[in-house]
Amino acid sequence: MKRLPAFGDPGVLKKLEKIAEKDLDPQSGKLFGHVYNARLFDLLEVARKAYLMFMDKTMLDFTIYPSILAMENEIVAMTASLLGGDENVAGNFTYGGTESIMLAVKAAREKFRREKDGVPEIVLPLTAHPAFIKAAAYLGLKVVRTRIDEKFRADPDSIAEAINEKTAIVVCSAPNYPFGCVDDVKSVAEVTEGKVWLHVDACMGGFILPFLKRLGEKITDFDFSIDGVFSISADLHKYGYAPRGASVILYRNPELRRGHIFVNASWPGYPMVNTAVLSTRSAGTLAASYAVMHYLGEEGYLKLSEKVLRARKRIERYLNDMGFEVLGIPEAGIISFTSSKVNVFKLAKLMAERMWYIQVQPGSKKLGFPKSIHLTVNPYHDEVVDQFLKDLGECSERAGKPTEIDESRVLELISSLKAERGRLPDLEFVNELIHVMDPDFVEEMLLNFVNDYIFR
Ligand SMILES: Cc1ncc(COP(=O)(O)O)c(C=O)c1O
Known part of the structure; x- marks a missing residue:
C-alpha cells in the first residue's frame, strides 16, 4: 500500500519533473494531435497569469464573483458573433467539447420530453464524435447511426431515412474529427426543416473555419446563418488556443437553452443553479480563455489560421505527390491519409522514434473505414513542416507494406x-x-x- 507522504514534501516539484520525463513535450511542435500550439510566448504568459489569477475562484457561485458572469457572457457573445449568431443567441462556457455536447443533448432531450412520450433518439452520422454516444448513454437516448458519403461527410438521405417522431436531435460535424471534413449542414437542415433539433458540432472548427473563410477559403456553411441550426458546440481549448478545459455551447435562443440548465432547491443548502455538468470548478480556464480571446483578437486568429492553412496545404500536396490517399476534402486544420502501399501503423511507430506524434486511426473493416493517419495541424507546424515531411518520407520507405491480423x-x-x-x-x-x-x-x-x- 502506498501511504501519504510526510507534510510539506519539499521535493515534490522535482518528483513531478521526473514523472514527466518520458512525456512528449506539447511545446515541441512535434505533436500532430491533441496540441494547438500558437507559438506565441507572450500569449502563453498572459494565459498562464490569467489562469493563476482566477484559479482559486469557483464558477459554481456567480453571485459572489461578478467577474465570472461578466467574462462568461462576453465569451459567449464573441463566440456567437463569430458563428453567425445574433443578439438572441444564448450559451455558456463549459470545460470541454464533451461537456458542451452533453448539455446540448440534454437540452434537446428536455424539449422532447416536454412535447412527447417514449424513448428519444439521437441521429448520428458514423463520423460524429463518440461524445454524442456517451451523452446518449448518460441521458438515456437511443442512438441511430447514419451513413456517410464517399467524401466522408454525413449523408442527408440517410439522415432523412433515420428521422421519425421519436427523433430528439440530429448531429452534424464542422468538421468531423477523423477526416476534417465539414458536413453539408444546409442539406441536412433541409431535411430537418427547422422542426427537428439540429446540432452542429464545431468543437474542432468553431474557432478556425470562420477565419479561413475570411482568408478566402471555400468553407461549407455550417453556422447559425443556416435557419435550421438549433445549437453549436465550439471548443476554445482547440483552435481557440485557450488552455485545456474550455469550450462554448450556443443555442439559437434562450428558450432552447432551458433544458440545459439544472436547478434544485429541495434541500436545506444553497439553491443549486448549474449551467454546466460540473458544479464546483476553477474559473482559471474561463479567465485564461477571456485573456486569450482578447490578446489574439480578430487579427491574431486570422494570422494563426493562415499558418495552419499553409502547413496543411503543404502536407496535402506532399501526400498527393507521394501517392498517399488524402481522405475526403479537408477544410479546417485536420488532414488524414491512408495508403495501399505503406503500413501506416508502422509509419507512426517509426515517426515516434524521431519524436513525432502522428495519430493512428484504426478504422474498421466492419464499418468500411480504412486504417489511417490523422494529423491535427497547428500554427507551429508552419515552421517545422519541412523537417516533418522529410522524416515522413524516410519513414514511409522503411515502414513496409500493410498487413492484417488473421x-x-x-x-x-x-x-x-x-x-x-x-x-x-x-x-x-x-x-x-x-x-x-x-x-x-x-x-x-x-x-x-x-x-x-x-x-x-
Ligand atoms: C469534432 C469533435 N467533437 C467533440 C470533441 C470532444 O471534445 P473534448 O475532447 O474537448 O471533450 C472532439 C475532440 O477532439 C472533436 O474533435
Whole structure:
C-alpha cells in the first residue's frame, strides 16, 4: 500500500519533473494531435497569469464573483458573433467539447420530453464524435447511426431515412474529427426543416473555419446563418488556443437553452443553479480563455489560421505527390491519409522514434473505414513542416507494406496480450485488432483492459 507522504514534501516539484520525463513535450511542435500550439510566448504568459489569477475562484457561485458572469457572457457573445449568431443567441462556457455536447443533448432531450412520450433518439452520422454516444448513454437516448458519403461527410438521405417522431436531435460535424471534413449542414437542415433539433458540432472548427473563410477559403456553411441550426458546440481549448478545459455551447435562443440548465432547491443548502455538468470548478480556464480571446483578437486568429492553412496545404500536396490517399476534402486544420502501399501503423511507430506524434486511426473493416493517419495541424507546424515531411518520407520507405491480423487467431492473440498493471500493451497490435474486429467486441475488450490492467 502506498501511504501519504510526510507534510510539506519539499521535493515534490522535482518528483513531478521526473514523472514527466518520458512525456512528449506539447511545446515541441512535434505533436500532430491533441496540441494547438500558437507559438506565441507572450500569449502563453498572459494565459498562464490569467489562469493563476482566477484559479482559486469557483464558477459554481456567480453571485459572489461578478467577474465570472461578466467574462462568461462576453465569451459567449464573441463566440456567437463569430458563428453567425445574433443578439438572441444564448450559451455558456463549459470545460470541454464533451461537456458542451452533453448539455446540448440534454437540452434537446428536455424539449422532447416536454412535447412527447417514449424513448428519444439521437441521429448520428458514423463520423460524429463518440461524445454524442456517451451523452446518449448518460441521458438515456437511443442512438441511430447514419451513413456517410464517399467524401466522408454525413449523408442527408440517410439522415432523412433515420428521422421519425421519436427523433430528439440530429448531429452534424464542422468538421468531423477523423477526416476534417465539414458536413453539408444546409442539406441536412433541409431535411430537418427547422422542426427537428439540429446540432452542429464545431468543437474542432468553431474557432478556425470562420477565419479561413475570411482568408478566402471555400468553407461549407455550417453556422447559425443556416435557419435550421438549433445549437453549436465550439471548443476554445482547440483552435481557440485557450488552455485545456474550455469550450462554448450556443443555442439559437434562450428558450432552447432551458433544458440545459439544472436547478434544485429541495434541500436545506444553497439553491443549486448549474449551467454546466460540473458544479464546483476553477474559473482559471474561463479567465485564461477571456485573456486569450482578447490578446489574439480578430487579427491574431486570422494570422494563426493562415499558418495552419499553409502547413496543411503543404502536407496535402506532399501526400498527393507521394501517392498517399488524402481522405475526403479537408477544410479546417485536420488532414488524414491512408495508403495501399505503406503500413501506416508502422509509419507512426517509426515517426515516434524521431519524436513525432502522428495519430493512428484504426478504422474498421466492419464499418468500411480504412486504417489511417490523422494529423491535427497547428500554427507551429508552419515552421517545422519541412523537417516533418522529410522524416515522413524516410519513414514511409522503411515502414513496409500493410498487413492484417488473421481474424481466426484473434482470441489466441488477445490472451497473449499480457499487460502489467499501469503499463500499456503494444498499441500497434491493439490497433490492428480494432481494425478487424466487430466494434462491440472491441469495446468489451477495451473496457476489460482498462479496468483490469491500465488503471488501478
Ligand atoms: C469534432 C469533435 N467533437 C467533440 C470533441 C470532444 O471534445 P473534448 O475532447 O474537448 O471533450 C472532439 C475532440 O477532439 C472533436 O474533435
